[in-house]
Amino acid sequence: MSHAPRIFDRALQRRRLTRALEGGFGDFLLSRVVDDLMDRLSTVSRRFERALDLGTPIDAAAVALTRSGAVGQVVRVATVAGAARPGDIVADEEALPLAPERFDLAISALSLHHVNDLPGALVQVRRALRPDGLFLAAFLGGETLTELRQSLTLAEAELEGGASPRVAPFADLRDLGGLLQRAGFALPVADVDRVTVRYRDPVALMRDLRGMGLTNTLAERSRKPLRRATLVRACEMYMERFAAADGRLPATFDILWLSGWAPDESQQKPLRPGTARVSLADVLPDRSRRST
Template sequence: MKLPAPNAPSLFDRKSLAMHRARVRKDALFLHEAAIDEIKDRLSLVNKTFTAPAIVSPFADIWSDIIPDARIIRDDEVLDLQPGSHDLVIHAMALHWANDPVGQLIQCNRALKPDGLMLVICLGGETLHELRASLGQAEVEVTSGLSPRVAPMAELRDLGGLLQRAGFALPVADKLPLTAQYRDIWHLMRDLRAMGENNALTGRLKHPTHRAVFSKAQEIYCSHFPAPDGRLSATFELICLTGWSPDESQPKPLRPGSAQMRLAEALGTDEGKLPD
């Protein structure tokens, strides 16, 4: 796959993202721990032994233990994957930072052997919706403007569509909502920095934000999204995508009109005509 043209607009500043990730604290990566548990559960349901797995992840230390002998690949714009070399590819907690998510999935599909499995887990559109709303309203009220602060993340339906666009068979998309509680908005933002999920948007403000914006955002957050004990609730939505590299052995949908049994027979009921 070719790199984007030098003048092509990029949503994310990959250099800043790398700097953020370099300061990550392992004890703050609870989202990755939840993602690992989810991936393990899904793999346990697959009746297949994988002998050539690869994991695309910015945090090799966290993900290297999930599958013995898995090859860990950095989530660069061009992935270090060879065509047809793997029977399992896991794209782990990085797709929501990709400037070209479809391109990432296409590269993973090309790296799979026939009937190879692709598993993606990433953050979805409901993630930090409380923080996004509170900061947006606060900035409008305090500065009469609005700047990009929380990365826009794809919705479940959109991500499912990406699997089809990337050429995967038997695509499935579902989600796992998680809720965390924080003392205040500053506690939440410190935690985001500690897990490397803070603002890396190309269009972000390049100068410090006035404290009045955050103070107002704290007030709005407390008013609209309080937790029962007076803390703040923050939503993190994990989306899991599953797809298979096409192969002739996979089940195919029947042609319309080729059914050999009426629906009423399958349900054990009588068939009646609809009234005119």
């Protein structure tokens, strides 16, 4: 059983995602991620016979993998029944019913940012990969929605004497390489793609967040509905603090990318201490000859 802190209400998150799917999922951000995913995979000169798609809200990634010809079979793990196709597995990212060493590729697009136990989920993915299998994932993190977070916090502090968490905390890029190593991945890499979307007003942004299933599911969220006056003031602050010269409002989405490989003897390894063939004395400048 996981002992990770309960940051997100996972049951509520599943209901919110189901609502988004039923209303027509907002896929503009996911489409960008899937395109980037395929570009990254195109640099790997190999064919993956069996791939896992972990939690991607819709089947866009699975379809792209299949059409690319680089993947034989794609097995999807959908987190809600409404996202599943015939043959898909419906399961939680934190409790994956997967046999060890079953896949030689695992991907996840815009799903893992709502996992309470991210280290535990990474360990499970690592176990499901065959030796020299690749893991590639993208999820929201960093400064995502910083403008909305600041505006809501300031408005609540001004009108209600305090602020409750309204926007989720996001993982920091600096921590992710270490998480991959702890999970047992070799050759870990983490990078960020900052996407700035421009809106005519904050309400349009909130409508998009609802359409992607990204509304507030924090376990410690306030159970009181946001007062209309507070929402109006938050919108005013958003416009006052962040509006561009043309009146459009930026919304930041930091897409964090993770990649790592299941360890295998064929992979490149660092040299053991003492086995280097070049002396530092031959490389560094001779300080004794430096002019004064």
